[in-house]
Amino acid sequence: MNALRTLPLLALVAVLAACAGKPMRAPAPVSTVVAPASAPASAIPAAAANAEVPAVAPAAAADADTATAPTGAEEDFAALYGGPAPTLAATSGEEDTLAAYDPWEPLNRRIHRFNNAIDRAVARPLATAYTKVVPAVARTGVSNFFSNLRAPVTITNQLLQGRPDDAWDSLGRFLMNSTLGLGGLFDPASKAMVPRRKEDFGQTLGVWGWTRSRYVELPFFGPRTVRDVFGLAGDMPLSPIRTIEQDRLRIGLQGLQLVDMRAQLLAVDDIRDSAVDEYALTRDAWLQRRSYQIERDRRGERNHDQDDMDTIPVDAMPMPNWGD
Helix, strand or coil, rough: CCCCHHHHHHHHHHHHEEEEECCCCCCCCCCCCCCCCCCCCCHHHHHHHHHCCCCCCHHHHHHHHHHHHCHHHHHHHHHHHCCCCCEHHHHCCCHHHHCCCCCCCCHHHHHHHHHHHHHHHHHHHHHHHHHHHHCCHHHHHHHHHHHHCCHHHHHHHHHHHHCCCHHHHHHHHHHHHHCCCCCCCCCCHHHHCCCCCCCHHHHHHCCCCCCCCCCECCCCCCCEHHHHHHHHHHHHHCHHHHHHCCCHHHHHHHHHHHHHHHHCHHHHHHHHHHHHHHCHHHHHHHHHHHHHHHHHHHHCCCCCCCCCCCCCHHHCCCCCCCCC
């Protein structure tokens, strides 16, 4: 690339960066010796060959910035979940996993508006009152308790995915927190450096090959894919809460879990409320995270610790016990 082509390219990158509101990086100094694109390597002077910054460094830097620029889904992920979003295209080579597969968007948007109305009228006020009335240490204990109860679902799906080492860690974590942690109210396993992992049958179906599935938003229970809706059927028999025969106790625990989960999402309410398209923000961030979870499981990564909940688990859904 000659100098006349390099300068317009740098100018274009600068305009795009300014429009996106990103801070500009100072361009690298351009060498005064530029070899034509068709010139052989032997035609380049020794001074240019030994220079610290090659003549094509600015163009290469521009290409690198363009290649690593985050997608809209990755930015939505970072906004809702915090931290840099994982880039699946760089790890799996499947760029289509980053694109939102949402052929039912008109229907999903109507359900999303319904869910938002219920959230603002019921769920958010309850979660706000919960955080004001219940001390932080007690809320942490409630979160630990419900997280510990999800261990049977996680352990079973780790075995189904062919990850016995992870299943062994999760079993040890469950036993430690259930005994030393007084039924899961405390979390001594984290102090013992046992990672917290979360798996469900929707992820297992993804590991088995169902990697791309259309997005669907369920009334009351929010983001899912068709694959994850089928995954609910596999997780229901493994839920300890759903085995409780007394409807009042079971639904009471499920309601408390829903309030606790909603309280954990209060921190991102301002981001969602200020979004230009809150539906697209929620959808893209959720699909980005879900795709990353499945790709991570397919690669067999073990060095991860999950503290957040991105979907309402099956044991928190106050549905009738169809087994009676």
